[in-house]
Amino acid sequence: MADWTELERRCAQCKRCSLCDSRTNVVFGTGLRSAEVMFVGEGPGENEDLQGEPFVGRGGQLLDSMLSLIDLDRKRNFYITNIVKCRPPQNRDPLNTEQDACFPYLEEQISLIRPRIIVCLGRVAAMRLIKPDFKITQEHGQWFRRGDAYITAIYHPAALLRDPTKRPETFADLRAIRAKIREVCESTYR
C-alpha cells in the first residue's frame, strides 16, 4: 500500500483525465491524517484550485463555522478532501469518467486514514460513496455502513448558501454526527 508522500506525489503529477489541463493546483486534501472523522466533497472550485486546499471559499468558510459548533477543526480533528482532486471547469459536476479516474486516490486516502466516520458533503459524494441512487433531500442525515466506517451525508455548503431554509436540517444532522462521534470515536473529542 502507498504511503502519504508517494500518494501525494502521484496525485500532483496525475494526468488520468483532462481536468489536469486546466488546473492550477491539485487539491489533494488537508487536515489530520490520523483523524477518525473524514469529510468528502465533490471537487475543487476556483478558490480551491488557486490555493490548493479544499473548501476555502465562501462555502468552506460556512462549513468551518458550522463544524466549529460541534468542536470540529480541520487543523485538529478531521480530514477533508474531494471525490475529484482537480477543478471541473465552470464548477460543473465532475463527469463520471473524471470521478472514475480520480476515485482510486480517495480510496487510498481512506485506506491510510481508516476513519470511523465519513461525512459526504452533498449529492455527488453520497452517490459515489454511499449508493448510486442516493437522494440527498430524503436521505441526508441517515447512517449507512461502508466497510468499518459509519457514513452519512449532509447538504453541500453551496446548497446551504443558495437556500438557507435547509440550514436547520443540517444543524440537526450535525448534532447527530456529534452524537455518533461520541459513540464510536476515541480521540476526536479528547
Ligand code: URA
Ligand atoms: N466544493 C467542493 O465540493 N469541494 C471544495 O473543495 C470546494 C467546493
